[in-house]
Amino acid sequence: MDLGEHVLFVHAHPDDETLSTGAAIATVAQTGAAAVLTVTLGERGEVRPERRAALEAAGGVAALRSAELDGAVAALGATRVEPAARFEDSGMAWVDGAAGPAADVTTAALTSQSTTDVELLVLDVVQRLRPNALVTYDEDGGYGHPDHRVVHRAVVAIGRDLGIPVYERVSAPADVAVPLAPVADRVRAALAAHASQLVVDGDDVVHVGGQREPIAQVEHYRAVRASTPIGWGTTIVVGLVAVVVGVVGTFAYRSVEPWGLVLALAAAVGIVVSPRLLGSRAASIAAAVGVLLPIGLVALDPFRTAASASLLAADLPGWLWVLVPAAAALVAVGWPTREGVARIRDAARG
Structure with a gap:
């Protein structure tokens, strides 16, 4: 069992595509077509000090992260897809142990949109590409990020309505396992492209906030058992x-x-x-x-x-x-x- 020959990977921010699904994107791209849709440009992301000059040259966080996304997607051998509209990064804040949007979230932020508007944005891309599978985060968004959870819900709803298989990235073995080793060079190059957000240190990724995360040697995906219409x-x-x-x-x-x-x-x-x-x-x-x-x-x-x-x-x-x-x-x-x-x-x- 694999993810398919024509797969659309749907994410909330630049670098999510590589951190979460990089091996799968590169693997699908070797023999099929992998497309990456990013719903926001990660405007609220912090920037590593050594990329300050690049930030000024790019003209802002969104432009810098967009350019980095181009480099990462190219390194993975995939295609970047531009949506008809784009929402803003909601940021994240921890409140009583649960992740939520930043306190100063704007009306243009992803989490401020209606469920229908987010689904229609994804639907527009799906109608253009006609993929045979969709891939995104799990229900919790990987680690609870509110933007990730919004994207998960939209992708699952579209997959259910159109009868397209949906796979979510999970931490434990499930339906599909994608090893890093055959595409490790591509994934490392894609990670390096996101230089404003992270740095690769051996087998780890060090995030802009100092958090160290091991590069997954195997990516696991679970087929979403979406509710089906009444028989x-x-x-x-x-x-x-x-x-x-x-x-x-x-x-x-x-x-x-x-x-x-x-x-x-x-x-x-x-x-x-x-x-x-x-x-x-x-x-x-x-x-x-x-x-x-x-x-x-x-x-x-x-x-x-x-x-x-x-x-x-x-x-x-x-x-x-x-x-x-x-x-x-x-x-x-x-x-x-x-x-x-x-x-x-x-x-x-x-």
């Missing part, structure tokens, strides 16, 4: 349960006013919307049909019996019982996926 068997069960909800609700919503109507509407909306929240449009369609079918049979009763007329009288409770489940069904079934949202935004820009 067809469950979809059928959802549809049958929805029929029961529709029938019981139609007979019971007038039983104890107003709570009969409230409970009936809650059950109807819940059975229709919940499958879509779990990622299954098909199950939401089945639920919508199940709930609305008995309502429609009563409303369209050609014989207009006294029983059907009393069940769906043309008053406020009757109209609510007809219209609220129908509106919930329209929203749940019609709401676009992230890929659909991206297409809508692209059309709006054009």
